[in-house]
Amino acid sequence: MRGKLILAAVVGLVVATGAVLAVLQPWRTLPRGLRLSLSSADFADARHGYLLLGDCTDETCQAWVAATADGGRSWSGTAVPGFTFARTRVLVDGGTQVGEGWQGILRYELHALDATRAVIDGFDSPSKRWFTADAGRSWTSVPTAPVETVAEVPAGAGAFQRFQFVLLDGRSATLATPPPLPAGVMWPGTLREMADGSLWIQQDNRVYRSRDRGRTWAELFWPEGLPASGSEYVVEPTDGRTLYVVEPREGRVWRTADDGRHWDSLGLAFGVSMSAWGVRTVGLSTGELVLVSPLDGPDIDRTERVIGPTDREFRPVDPGREPVGQIPVLTLVGPAPSPVAVHGTDRSMIELPFSCLNPRCV
Secondary structure, three states: OOOEEEEOOOOOOOOOOOEEEOEEOOOEOOOOOOEEEEEEEEEOOOOOEEEEEEEOOOOEEEEEEEEEOOOOOEEEEEEEEEEEEEOOOOOEOOOEOOOOOOHHHHOEEEEEOOOOOEEEEEOOOOOOEEEEOOOOOOOEEOOOOEEEEEOOOOOOOOEEHHHEEEOOOOOEEEEOOOOOOOOOOOOOOEEEEOOOOOEEEEEOOEEEEEOOOOOOOEEOOOOOOOOOOOOEEEEEOOOOOOEEEEEOOOOEEEEEOOOOOOOEEEEEOOOOOOOOOOOEEEEOOOOOEEEEOOOOOOOOOOOEEEEOOOOOOOEEOOOOOOOOOOOOEEEEOOOOOEEEEEEOOOOOEEEEEEEEOOOOOO
């Protein structure tokens, strides 16, 4: 088994300074007992985000979407017309039923296009899609078949199966010149656009970069000896020029400024291996990389470390520094079943009035 490469989503710093309880606001009052799948949550920026929820009062669940415009401090919601799924229970953890697997939600993916537009895509056959253009206040069903082939990746687009991209009206377009994915690969992985306009796509152990909106693609080189068998890696393109590879289990970091032709080995961000706990990574548009020690890790160091494009050593993050180019991230407050919290870009932790019953939803 070769190492697995993960092109990390840009997430907020997650050192909490105290929990804040989220407030529910109208459009409609959200029903009690809504269940959340963390794989169905997305933030367009530091303030605007969406959660895909399920109201499962019997064996059929009604899908709801909650939206926030203040970084998770308050939420409004509405039911998605025509979007229901079967409530599915699964056996986990050695055959013992320890939670409920909300597979109906997991078969759908929510993607925030910008502050007011978002889509929900279904993976079942026939595929389905719902679209909002008013920040989640209303949702309509739209076709999923591509309506055109485009030469460049549209601004704010997200990559989907067969290299389709969602346009600003919710419909799909296909890219004329996709990167050379391995034979048989249907899913292109995560698409990210950096501050310099470059596009980055990860697929398994491959990372591709385009500097002309997707007309041409280049595959990046790895640091020598990587990927190691059985290891996972996070790739942070930061400003689109300075690229970092992080082994999150230990917190070991490599850096390149020439698309992988030359690499600097930066060692362990915290000076010691983080063992099985792992670290979080935050790539900044300044070309810097922030690593956050795990909240449930060893007591030796629960802080943040930062390194820049030309730095040789990691240094502590200035507590008064304003976060740059980040979005919030969701985590469980404790072992599942558990409440869910949003770690904001201001280092706050906001507990949400939704629970996640599936122990593997994170």
